[in-house]
Amino acid sequence: MIYRSGQKVLVQGITGKQGTFWSQKMMEMGTSVVAGVNPKRAGETHLGVPVFASAVEATRQIACDISVIFVPPMLARDAIVDAIDAGIGCVVVLTEHIPAQHVLEIHARAKRAGCRIVGPNTAGIVTPGEGFVGIMPGHNPNIFKPGHVGVISRSGSLGTLICLNLTRAGLGQSAFIGIGGDPMIGTTTRDALEALDRDERTHAIAMIGEIGGTMEEEAAEYARTMRKPIASFIAGRSSPPDKKMGHAGAIVTGGRGGYASKREALEQAGVRVVDTPHEIAIALAGVYA
Amino acid sequence: MKLEEHAAKSVVLRPAGAPIGNARLCASPEEVAEAVRAIGPAVVKAQVPSGKRGKAGGIKVAETPEEGAEVASKILGMTIGGDVVERVLVEEKAAIAREFYAAVLIDVANRSPLVLFSTEGGMDIEEVALDRPDAIRRHVVDVLEGFGEPEARAMLRGLELGSAEAGVVDILAKLYRIFRERDTELVEINPLAELKDGRVVALDCKFVGDDASRDLQPEIAAAATPDKQTELERRGAEVGLKFIQLDGDVGVLANGAGLTMTTMDVINHAGGRPANFLEIGGEAYTKAETALDLVLSNPGVKSLVVNFCGAFARTDVMAEGVVKAWETLKPSVPVFFSIHGTGEDEAVALVRDRLGLEPYDLMEDAVKAAVEAAQ
Numbered sequence: 001m002i003y004r005s006g007q008k009v010l011v012q013g014i015t016g017k018q019g020t021f022w023s024q025k026m027m028e029m030g031t032s033v034v035a036g037v038n039p040k041r042a043g044e045t046h047l048g049v050p051v052f053a054s055a056v057e058a059t060r061q062i063a064c065d066i067s068v069i070f071v072p073p074m075l076a077r078d079a080i081v082d083a084i085d086a087g088i089g090c091v092v093v094l095t096e097h098i099p100a101q102h103v104l105e106i107h108a109r110a111k112r113a114g115c116r117i118v119g120p121n122t123a124g125i126v127t128p129g130e131g132f133v134g135i136m137p138g139h140n141p142n143i144f145k146p147g148h149v150g151v152i153s154r155s156g157s158l159g160t161l162i163c164l165n166l167t168r169a170g171l172g173q174s175a176f177i178g179i180g181g182d183p184m185i186g187t188t189t190r191d192a193l194e195a196l197d198r199d200e201r202t203h204a205i206a207m208i209g210e211i212g213g214t215m216e217e218e219a220a221e222y223a224r225t226m227r228k229p230i231a232s233f234i235a236g237r238s239s240p241p242d243k244k245m246g247h248a249g250a251i252v253t254g255g256r257g258g259y260a261s262k263r264e265a266l267e268q269a270g271v272r273v274v275d276t277p278h279e280i281a282i283a284l285a286g287v288y289a
Numbered sequence: 290m291k292l293e294e295h296a297a298k299s300v301v302l303r304p305a306g307a308p309i310g311n312a313r314l315c316a317s318p319e320e321v322a323e324a325v326r327a328i329g330p331a332v333v334k335a336q337v338p339s340g341k342r343g344k345a346g347g348i349k350v351a352e353t354p355e356e357g358a359e360v361a362s363k364i365l366g367m368t369i370g371g372d373v374v375e376r377v378l379v380e381e382k383a384a385i386a387r388e389f390y391a392a393v394l395i396d397v398a399n400r401s402p403l404v405l406f407s408t409e410g411g412m413d414i415e416e417v418a419l420d421r422p423d424a425i426r427r428h429v430v431d432v433l434e435g436f437g438e439p440e441a442r443a444m445l446r447g448l449e450l451g452s453a454e455a456g457v458v459d460i461l462a463k464l465y466r467i468f469r470e471r472d473t474e475l476v477e478i479n480p481l482a483e484l485k486d487g488r489v490v491a492l493d494c495k496f497v498g499d500d501a502s503r504d505l506q507p508e509i510a511a512a513a514t515p516d517k518q519t520e521l522e523r524r525g526a527e528v529g530l531k532f533i534q535l536d537g538d539v540g541v542l543a544n545g546a547g548l549t550m551t552t553m554d555v556i557n558h559a560g561g562r563p564a565n566f567l568e569i570g571g572e573a574y575t576k577a578e579t580a581l582d583l584v585l586s587n588p589g590v591k592s593l594v595v596n597f598c599g600a601f602a603r604t605d606v607m608a609e610g611v612v613k614a615w616e617t618l619k620p621s622v623p624v625f626f627s628i629h630g631t632g633e634d635e636a637v638a639l640v641r642d643r644l645g646l647e648p649y650d651l652m653e654d655a656v657k658a659a660v661e662a663a664q
Contacts, residue, residue: 018601073501099502100395101472104432107400112433123600135601137631155547156600160630161652164598181546183397210547214398235550238557239566276555276653 001090001118001187001195002175003066005030005130010058010088012037012079013070015046022070022135023047029139031131035062037079055079055086068092068124068133076120077102084113092133093119096182103184110186117186118179123156126163126176134178136160147172149284150196152189153208154181158235161277162206169281171288174201183212189219197226204229204287206280207271211236214256220265230271231283234262290498290506290513293336295378297494300512301471307463308456308490312380318358318365324379325357333360334378338514339370340495343412347374350382371517383490387453388480390414390425391461393436393468395475402430402468404441404461408448410480436465456489457481471509472502521586528579530567537562538663539656540590540622542581542611544569544602552596555653561660564590574602577610585620592623592662596652599630608636612643623662627655 009026013019014036024047027033035049035058042053052058055067067083069076069091076095083091091110098106098120110117118125124134129146132138136156143164149171153159156178163173177192179185189209196202207223207230209216216234223230237259256262263273272283292300298309313324314336325331335347342348347369351357357379367374390410396403407425409417417424428444430436441461442454450457460481467476475497482492496509503510518526525532539561543549546568553563564587569580584590595611597604608628615624626648628636640646649655 074504097501099472099505100474100499101469101502104395104400104402108432137600140631142633143630153547155545157543157545157598157602157630158547158551160600161548161551161598164629184395184400186400208547210550218398233551235547235554237554238563239550239553275558277551278651278653 001116001125001177001192002199003031003125003127003131003133005127006032007065007131008032008034008063009133010035010037010055010064010067010083011070012055012067012083014038014049014051015041016070018135019070020047025139026132029131031133034064037082055083055088059086059088064088066090066092066133069095071095073097073099077106080106080117081109084109084115087113088115090116090118092122092124093117093180093186094122094124094135095119096121100184103182107184107186118177119182119185120180121182122180122185123159123178125178126173128173136176136178143167144176145172148174148201148203149206150174150199150202150204151176151206151208152179152192152196153177154179154210155208155235158208158277162208162233162280165278165281166206166284169285171281171284174199174203181210189215190222193219193222193226197228202228204284205231206284207232209234209262211239211259211262212257216262217256217265220269220271223266223271224269229284229287231280232266232271232273233277233280234259234273290500290503290509291338292496292498292509292512293338293514294334294493294495295336295376296512297476297496298491300508301467301476301496302491302494305463305467307460307467308488310380310383310490310492312378314376315361315379316365316376318361321351321361321377321379322354322358325351326354328379328381330382331357331379332382333357333364334380335364335367335369335374336376336378337369337372337374339372342369345369351379383482383492384485385480385482386485387483389457389483390479391457391464391481392475392477392479393464393473394477396429399429402432402436402465404428404430404436404444404465406444406457406461408450414479430465436462438462452487453483453489456483460489460491472499472506473497474499521583525567525583528576530569530576530580530583532583533566534587535563535565536589537564538589538591539659540564540584540587540593541567541596542569542577542584542593543596544574544598544607545600548596548598552594552652552656555656556594556660559653559657559660561656561663569602569607574607575610577607578614581611581614582618585618585622590622592659593625594656594659595624595626595628596655597628597630597636599632601631603632604628604630605632605635605639608639612639615644623659625649625655625659625662627652
């Protein structure tokens with residue numbers, strides 16, 4: 001889930017408006033986009049790379065390490081299953097509003113095949129100086145610059161703001177991992193935290209959470225074991241809790257998931273939790289001082 | 290998409306062959322009297338989305354048609370959980386031997402379906418869950434394997450359900466099928482009753498469907514309880530914008546749910562109160578003009594923060610929308626910008642040239658200025 005230069009990227013939905021725009025941006029930054037998929041335009045060349053009918057067809061001819069999904073919600077499941085069947089090790093799912101029953105199937109299939117899903121509803125992953133996969137302004141040097149802070153964010157826009165603040169404070173980033181805003185995502189906060197803990201270039205971590213779910217509480221259990229400093233901002237402190245699931249929701253989460261629960265779990269694990277996004281950069285600048 | 294009890298039973302449970310009681314939906318005491326005459330002794334139940342109907346006095350027994358009319362005249366018109374009761378479900382009074390709890394839902398943390406069952410159903414299931422978690426059986430389902438009668442029997446092993454076991458197994462398997470086929474987030478039966486005559490019947494049903502599957506489930510979408518909305522929220526929904534009106538005075542326009550929530554948090558942190566939540570994430574970033582119109586139509590707004598951080602969303606496109614709306618609406622409230630990310634240079638130039646305003650470098654400073662201006 002950390003992009004490394006030279007990793008080969010397949011773009012499913014490459015010929016669409018967004019697929020085209022962002023594939024160009026990825027290429028500009030040096031990302032190795034090697035092929036695209038559109039069943040109706042197989043055999044054509046788009047942006048200088050071959051277009052195939054499926055991911056399975058593409059990987060028969062060109063090895064791909066990562067696939068990125070620019071496919072509308074109702075077609076996303078089949079596209080992702082195609083990438084899994086093609087044996088691609090990592091699938092970055094940008095699509096939002098995929099039906100939950102489809103998402104359940106996607107995760108179950110990925111688990112069996114040993115495929116890593118990033119997202120759904122992620123803005124993607126960025127490694128400054130190497131490349132990016134997704135819909136992040138990875139090519140913008142005012143926002144991203146190479147360095148040693150690993151950034152984890154559910155939200156693309158808020159994650160962008162955090163990276164911008166870090167860059168301005170003189171703190172470059174080792175990796176940005178957009179994990180996605182959906183409730184059921186393949187790569188959790190804890191998964192991303194473990195990857196950044198193992199990453200030698202990462203010296204400190206900015207963890208951007210949100211209310212809802214229990215991912216921050218689960219990440220806190222791992223953070224407790226870490227030596228790298230972590231600063232965290234949790235969005236949604238002033239948003240009303242979602243009551244939709246009622247009894248059953250409470251039975252499953254046991255009162256976790258709200259702002260107070262997340263902040264307490266993280267602080268007890270030694271994480272510095274701040275009140276505004278800009279304080280992330282201040283807190284981490286302090287670590288380096 | 291949420292269904293009230295009567296809709297959950299008729300649209301979801303009945304077509305799946307899950308056992309439900311003989312019932313009629315009524316809107317007046319006369320209709321209730323008529324229903325009791327036809328059905329016999331009955332329970333009259335308020336139809337509202339709230340789960341606390343019993344405790345609120347919205348469920349009463351009627352032995353005779355006269356009694357039916359009398360309790361109906363009390364229940365109809367009551368307010369429960371903020372909703373006025375307009376209809377009641379008149380359902381045959383069941384001779385209950387035992388009350389169970391059954392549900393199938395999405396277990397977000399495990400990214401799997403989860404089946405729940407307890408022999409201690411009834412009103413206080415939430416307390417049972419907290420005090421004695423062992424009293425609730427949980428079965429995490431591998432969605433590629435499914436969940437049928439053999440899995441249900443294995444899950445219930447050792448509970449000594451006796452003659453009720455077959456009925457419970459049957460309904461658990463059916464609930465799982467509903468879960469998969471009807472794009473369900475939650476289907477819950479509480480109580481699932483074993484009657485004195487041995488039948489196992491769903492006495493209540495709560496159903497939450499997946500909003501992303503609205504087009505796949507038109508029947509459920511049509512039967513769903515409409516969200517409680519203000520006039521402005523309804524206008525937002527019509528153009529595909531999720532707008533939530535709040536009681537503060539600092540209007541918020543930001544892109545993406547994460548950045549919008551954060552802007553609201555920083556407003557609170559600076560001592561102010563946000564006037565709205567409004568998500569213009571994803572493709573909706575092109576609707577900035579409509580969005581601004583909504584935010585400014587809220588009479589509570591005394592100042593406005595526009596906080597853009599473009600990743601996917603292009604700030605130049607959003608700023609163009611805002612500037613256009615501003616020139617058309619000519620609002621009198623002060624506005625404070627912070628703009629970064631994709632399209633930033635063009636966006637900042639637009640705001641400078643057309644509105645004569647200088648965006649703040651830090652969103653925290655833009656928010657602070659807006660909070661001060663509102664006071």
